[in-house]
Amino acid sequence: MNRADRKLVSTLVLEPGTGKAIELLKGQILRVEQVEGGQCVDFNCFNLHDYKESMHTGRTRTLHGLYPTEGHFMWSAPPRERAMMYILEDTVRCNDVMFPRCSANLYESVYGLPVHTNCHDIQAEAQREYGLTPDDVHDSFNLFMQTGVRPDGSLFIERHHSVPGDHVDLLALMDVLAVPNVCGADIMRTSNFAIKPVRLSVFEATEADWAMVPALKTWATQRTPADFRNSRIKATRELRRDPGYSPEFTNVPIVYEGHAITLDDEEFALLTKHARRDLYGDDDALALRDIVFTWWEQTFLGRD
Amino acid sequence: MTQHTVTLPLNQQQRQLLEQTIAKGLAPDLQSLVRRALREYRAPTQPAEATKEAS
Numbered sequence A: 001m002n003r004a005d006r007k008l009v010s011t012l013v014l015e016p017g018t019g020k021a022i023e024l025l026k027g028q029i030l031r032v033e034q035v036e037g038g039q040c041v042d043f044n045c046f047n048l049h050d051y052k053e054s055m056h057t058g059r060t061r062t063l064h065g066l067y068p069t070e071g072h073f074m075w076s077a078p079p080r081e082r083a084m085m086y087i088l089e090d091t092v093r094c095n096d097v098m099f100p101r102c103s104a105n106l107y108e109s110v111y112g113l114p115v116h117t118n119c120h121d122i123q124a125e126a127q128r129e130y131g132l133t134p135d136d137v138h139d140s141f142n143l144f145m146q147t148g149v150r151p152d153g154s155l156f157i158e159r160h161h162s163v164p165g166d167h168v169d170l171l172a173l174m175d176v177l178a179v180p181n182v183c184g185a186d187i188m189r190t191s192n193f194a195i196k197p198v199r200l201s202v203f204e205a206t207e208a209d210w211a212m213v214p215a216l217k218t219w220a221t222q223r224t225p226a227d228f229r230n231s232r233i234k235a236t237r238e239l240r241r242d243p244g245y246s247p248e249f250t251n252v253p254i255v256y257e258g259h260a261i262t263l264d265d266e267e268f269a270l271l272t273k274h275a276r277r278d279l280y281g282d283d284d285a286l287a288l289r290d291i292v293f294t295w296w297e298q299t300f301l302g303r304d
Numbered sequence B: 001m002t003q004h005t006v007t008l009p010l011n012q013q014q015r016q017l018l019e020q021t022i023a024k025g026l027a028p029d030l031q032s033l034v035r036r037a038l039r040e041y042r043a044p045t046q047p048a049e050a051t052k053e054a055s
Helices: A057-064 A104-111 A119-130 A207-211 A265-274 A284-300 B012-023 B030-040 B048-054
Strands: A007-014 A022-024 A028-034 A041-047 A050-054 A073-075 A083-090 A141-143 A146-149 A155-158 A167-172 A176-182 A198-204 A256-263 B004-011
Touching: A007 A176, A022 A028, A022 A198, A028 A176, A041 A083, A041 A119, A057 A073, A083 A176, A119 A176, A167 A176, A176 A198, A256 A265, A256 B030, A265 A284, A265 B004, A265 B030, A284 B004, A284 B012, A284 B030, B004 B012, B012 B030
Parallel strands: none
Antiparallel strands: A007 A198, A022 A176, A028 A167, A028 A198, A041 A050, A041 A141, A041 A176, A073 A083, A083 A167, A146 A155, A256 B004
């Protein structure tokens, strides 16, 4: 890829303790770059034309694992579930989508510091430029953050090794409000016990950049407000019951019917051999159903 | 040869998935599909740790 062909649109240095909401149009690239090295950057994005669609670490984690990197997408939350950003380049490959953004309460409750830089408040302050409230901040995609999972399932944060010039290039696949912030955690390992500036640059993507993006299918289940039974954004804080509400859950009622399946001795022996007695006891029917759908996963999803 | 009859409980959504699978040509009917699944099913391999403990 010839990155020299990219046209630079803007650049700025994000100072420690700050964040910036940036209008990033489809086809523009946001480069988040280390200035001194070793700095974690929290990142969020919203559909610029409908802030209710926003990046979702859960969806992203499900599709790309705990450490998304170059070649992966950032996805919006259900029911939208669209690719919002594409990670074109990642020179460190050290990102996290497990940890939530740090918050004021974390520093007060754990460290006794009620007034301290924290990613939630920095995000909120940056997003305020576009009329969003602190409740609109959601879990961030943590760039340059080294994390892991211990054998007992607990999570940990470790120091990381990015150096000046290391960067992540994020291509906007739709018009977004991109909100990166310098992580406020200077008393944790996250950014090697410091807060340092990072450089943000916006480029126009080239044809070569677009050629890097895998083809995306579109699905009927990638819903928009036009598909919602209630598409009005609630503008009051109090919750009140709609007296006209009538539930319309999908495919309800769920009804089970028995289907007689005849097995020969060999097949029945296979059922007996593979039956999950730990789950289904002596119930051959439930054990057979488990086998059928596990086979389906193995055949069509490549699962073990 | 003995015939064994098992009454497989399926809800409408589960049946839909299997009917789609039949429509793809994997089997002519539900009976055949279930029998194919039984024959092709791969039992999970023993986790390494459990194997170690067992030996």
